[in-house]
Amino acid sequence: MFCNQCEQTAKGTGCTTIGVCGKQPEVSALQDLTVYALRGLALVALEARKKGIVDPAIDHYGAKALFTTLTNVNFDPARFQTYINEIVKHRQALAVRAGVSFSTGPASFQPAATLDALGAQAEIAALTADKSDPDIVSLKQTLLYGMKGLAAYADHAAVLGQTDPEVFAFLFKGLAAGYDGVQRDLGQWVELALECGKTNLRAMELLDAGNTGTYGHPVPTQVPLGHRKNKCILVSGHDLRDLHELLKQTEGKGIDIYTHGEMLPTHGYPELKKYPHFYGHFGTAWQNQHKEFPAFPGAILFTTNCIQKPQDSYKDRVFTTGLVGWPGLVHCENYDFSAVIRKALEMPGFTDDAPGKNVMVGFGRNTVMSVAGQVIDAVKSGAIRHFFLVGGCDGAKPGRNYYTEFVEKTPKDTVVLTLACGKFRFFDKELGDIGGIPRLLDVGQCNDAYSAIQIAVALAGAFECGVNDLPLSLVLSWYEQKAVVILLTLLALGIKDIRLGPSLPAFITPNVLNFLVQNYNIKPITTPDEDLKAILG
Numbered sequence: 001m002f003c004n005q006c007e008q009t010a011k012g013t014g015c016t017t018i019g020v021c022g023k024q025p026e027v028s029a030l031q032d033l034t035v036y037a038l039r040g041l042a043l044v045a046l047e048a049r050k051k052g053i054v055d056p057a058i059d060h061y062g063a064k065a066l067f068t069t070l071t072n073v074n075f076d077p078a079r080f081q082t083y084i085n086e087i088v089k090h091r092q093a094l095a096v097r098a099g100v101s102f103s104t105g106p107a108s109f110q111p112a113a114t115l116d117a118l119g120a121q122a123e124i125a126a127l128t129a130d131k132s133d134p135d136i137v138s139l140k141q142t143l144l145y146g147m148k149g150l151a152a153y154a155d156h157a158a159v160l161g162q163t164d165p166e167v168f169a170f171l172f173k174g175l176a177a178g179y180d181g182v183q184r185d186l187g188q189w190v191e192l193a194l195e196c197g198k199t200n201l202r203a204m205e206l207l208d209a210g211n212t213g214t215y216g217h218p219v220p221t222q223v224p225l226g227h228r229k230n231k232c233i234l235v236s237g238h239d240l241r242d243l244h245e246l247l248k249q250t251e252g253k254g255i256d257i258y259t260h261g262e263m264l265p266t267h268g269y270p271e272l273k274k275y276p277h278f279y280g281h282f283g284t285a286w287q288n289q290h291k292e293f294p295a296f297p298g299a300i301l302f303t304t305n306c307i308q309k310p311q312d313s314y315k316d317r318v319f320t321t322g323l324v325g326w327p328g329l330v331h332c333e334n335y336d337f338s339a340v341i342r343k344a345l346e347m348p349g350f351t352d353d354a355p356g357k358n359v360m361v362g363f364g365r366n367t368v369m370s371v372a373g374q375v376i377d378a379v380k381s382g383a384i385r386h387f388f389l390v391g392g393c394d395g396a397k398p399g400r401n402y403y404t405e406f407v408e409k410t411p412k413d414t415v416v417l418t419l420a421c422g423k424f425r426f427f428d429k430e431l432g433d434i435g436g437i438p439r440l441l442d443v444g445q446c447n448d449a450y451s452a453i454q455i456a457v458a459l460a461g462a463f464e465c466g467v468n469d470l471p472l473s474l475v476l477s478w479y480e481q482k483a484v485v486i487l488l489t490l491l492a493l494g495i496k497d498i499r500l501g502p503s504l505p506a507f508i509t510p511n512v513l514n515f516l517v518q519n520y521n522i523k524p525i526t527t528p529d530e531d532l533k534a535i536l537g
């Protein structure tokens with residue numbers, strides 16, 4: 001196997017025997033083959049589009065299949081076999097409708113009948129099979145990982161009824177690249193990667209419309225970090241619809257719903273917070289599930305990402321839904337969470353009341369813009385000297401304490417906007433406020449990066465300057481491929497001076513890094529003191 005798509009990749013170069021994430025070689029091969037099969041579907045879908053044939057169901061299926069290869073989503077070989085077979089079926093049906101046929105390459109790929117034989121077929125799809133110039137390989141991988149993130153956001157939006165055929169058209173174009181007979185030079189691969197970032201802004205706009213249109217704009221909300229006496233279910237991942245369906249199905253059943261990881265900001269949505277049994281938040285970021293889940297006395301549901309190998313002490317009460325998969329766990333289909341509810345009712349639940357500390361969520365674009373006048377006055381008067389966006393993924397590798405220390409050391413006349421699971425490094429810090437404006441503002445999940453971008457654009461509009469001229473610095477942490485595509489979006493928007501950590505992606509070669517430094521002044525994090533000094537002068 002060879003996989004280098006996430007930040008915790010082995011030795012900073014690539015996982016070659018087993019994934020640091022727990023991915024087995026068999027699943028790694030099946031994921032490569034899923035991507036290869038998707039490239040075949042993409043070649044046919046592009047031909048079909050030339051003839052005016054667009055199939056929304058196939059578009060969405062393609063995005064789902066790519067999303068399921070993202071880090072920590074699906075570890076179940078049998079599910080990948082199904083995806084590969086379905087992708088090829090869709091390709092064949094579309095080829096008949098479009099009257100096209102391919103005799104070589106991924107659009108002519110026929111999957112073997114057994115998992116073992118599929119594993120052997122995956123050789124053609126391995127990343128290491130690409131013998132192009134290393135810088136081109138680096139850009140192809142950047143594009144592929146960016147497209148995995150884009151597919152995730154497009155799927156999240158589609159689940160809430162928000163789609164744009166142009167987003168899927170780009171996914172097909174990007175997947176076909178390298179197999180479409182077009183020779184691209186370095187500059188053209190860079191262009192494709194930036195187009196991926198630009199398309200992602202549209203996907204995130206759709207997702208924002210889906211989330212806020214369905215559940216309302218998040219409002220400032222206190223979330224208890226403790227618990228109360230009752231049966232309980234813990235929900236992890238990012239999917240608001242899964243959470244909503246679970247809230248409806250548990251109504252009046254004597255079960256409280258708690259969030260874990262990236263689900264924390266969902267407490268701010270009016271159409272979710274109206275459920276009185278949507279109680280609080282348990283634990284911190286995804287990588288702490290082995291430590292935190294044994295202490296949760298109820299059922300646990302994983303939506304989207306990030307699942308780690310369930311430990312023996314709690315695996316009998318972990319359930320998956322949507323694209324998430326782990327062999328041997330019960331998978332809930334079609335929003336039927338009855339198995340999760342049964343398990344929660346069997347479990348003891350919390351047997352005492354321990355409310356604990358509260359944290360505030362709900363500072364999405366609507367809330368922040370509603371006090372824009374106050375914020376602008378505070379900047380003009382000097383009460384707010386600088387904004388920091390400290391956001392991105394959390395992870396297990398050392399070096400992420402940088403973000404805790406950075407936020408702790410930000411001067412009292414500065415405001416910290418945050419989003420995604422990286423916030424768990426400092427989410428419960430009491431930073432106080434500036435004239436009633438909290439110094440720590442939780443914009444939401446990584447899925448809400450669109451909201452943060454809109455806040456920056458609105459501030460730039462108010463100050464009649466570009467985003468790069470604002471007193472705003474981006475200090476980002478990355479882990480998986482949603483972070484890759486958000487970074488591509490920021491670059492496509494021309495955002496400069498981003499600080500990135502805790503380490504730079506293994507798939508970026510020195511030449512590609514030089515390009516990023518020269519054109520965008522992107523830089524690795526150093527120490528909180530040094531970076532704060534450099535930013536604030």
Ligand code: FS2
Pocket residue numbers: 238261262286305306392393394420421422445446447479480482
């Ligand atoms: Fe965090 Fe994990 Fe949000 Fe990423 S919960 S690292 O996949 O999507 O962010």
Ligand code: SF4
Pocket residue numbers: 003004005006007008009010014015018019020021022023071072
């Ligand atoms: Fe390794 Fe990350 Fe790939 Fe898992 S997803 S195999 S940890 S590079």
